[in-house]
Amino acid sequence: MRGWLSVVAFIGVAAVVFAAGGDYLKFVAAYVMMWSLAVWGAQLLLRYGLVNFGIGGAYAVGGYAAGLLYRHFGIAEVTLHILTAVVAAGLWGLLSGVVSARVRGVQYALLNLALSMVLYSILLKFYWATGGSDGLYVPLPRFFDASLGDLGLYLLALFFATAWMTLGLVYSQSAAARLADGVRINELRVSALGAHINRQIAAASALASVSAGLGGLGVAYVTSHVSPHYAHWSTSGELVVAALLSNFLPQPWGFVAGAAAYQAVRLFSLQFVTPELFVGVALLATLGLWRYYRR
């Protein structure tokens, strides 16, 4: 019950931000809500004990779904974009999940990193189709005949974020979530109980990728741009770090809060000569705080 109440409370907070916030705050809020979907995906895999340093691949697939559809076919229809992003990212996740379910730990992280970097190189080098390192322009999407304005985009972000909170609530009550915890804690035991672990992991990977793909699509909408950097491993690293942050926070809104906290630190750090230094110190402080309270 508390979970559902917090979803309602979140909608209230988002409405207040839109009503009272300036343009910049609204932009950041929409950005964070979209980006948090990708964090959700990384967090889902962390539940299986899998650190995915290639989640950025799915994130890029979603963003490029919109960019390529517009560039090559002139399609700016949001429903078509979402449909394409879901199918493409789902296939990408299923494929990489089936392939990488055979390995765990460091090998899993690196296999996915390599997969996403292959996508990165393709996006970078085949510039005649993908726009190369400049990336692609992503127009403000249209919903049938009406153009989604700032409000429409904000509502879309809010819809995604709340839908994924709900999905998180439903998921955490499901048998799959119990299995995920089991896989993380003692995989041998879970397979002895009769679970098909590799299938579970492949399915989770597909779901995580769909989530990350929609996140990439949303961020591409908000920033009007998608670039190969979406697929770079440092993007995946950011997502994994934000997911780890989210793991410190309570469900179901943890992933949005984690994403917001990470983005707040990142945006705040940009005013310094060396943003990396500030982000690094903030990450260490987080780790320290967590350790202090978990003692």
Place this chain on the structure above:
Amino acid sequence: MINALVAFYAFFLNLLAVSIGMAFIYGVARVLNLAHGAFFVLGGYLATALITRLGPVPGALATAAVLAALPPLFYLYVRLTRNELEQLFATYALLLLMEGLFKLVFGYGNYTLADLAAGLGAASVGGQRVPYAYFLAGVAVAGLMATFYLLLYKTRLGLYMRAVSDDREMAALGVRSPLVQHLSIFLGIFATALLGAVAATWQAYTLGLSAEVLIYAFAALVIGGLGNIWGTAAASALVAVARTAVVMFYPELELLVIYIAVIAVLLIRPGGIFTRYARVA
């Protein structure tokens, strides 16, 4: 042809210099250090800055002295983490911190000792000029490999290290495992930073190199089998051959070929090509 060989040789040395310390540390201490590339780069920055200020010999000595102070600091840092996830988190933060410090201290410039190294002269091999610095670097890397070999297979400490690498819990019956792991971290980091300093004679250090170098080292590590030093050396050669060939014939795929090699190895032999007893998962 000679051209390609020289390119291969330089890239191979670079790769070996970064990945061997990483393989050593992962093999014995099971620490996956995302900031490993930053230590290599730090060695290069420091050597360039100090040697151009103080002159070759005092500069080199000062560099070695500063670098020797690093591993204990890193050890203290890693000791604060409790599990692998925390380790990843903390070393990622360290990578950011070090990159930030590089920007603050060394700025945006190119740091290289190539001019100084050019003063050593060059040999003519088959009509192609090959700087003596390359041979010097080859000797340095070979010396390091020999040191690792002697340490691991001819000394009591090396025996302990191999035991800990094989099975930490079993080794703990007769070996002080934590101490051995700390020593391996010291050695691995120090050697990497030192080789980074040596590599300054042919490579230019700039911002963002830490992460780039890290990925190449990861590739060599995975292909060779995690923590397997000889496998990593062989894998470095393989990766260097593949990259040089692709750069010669089809440069568009330069980035791609290394990742494809990693994917292929992980799919066919997840434990790495050169691992006899794979322990995956």
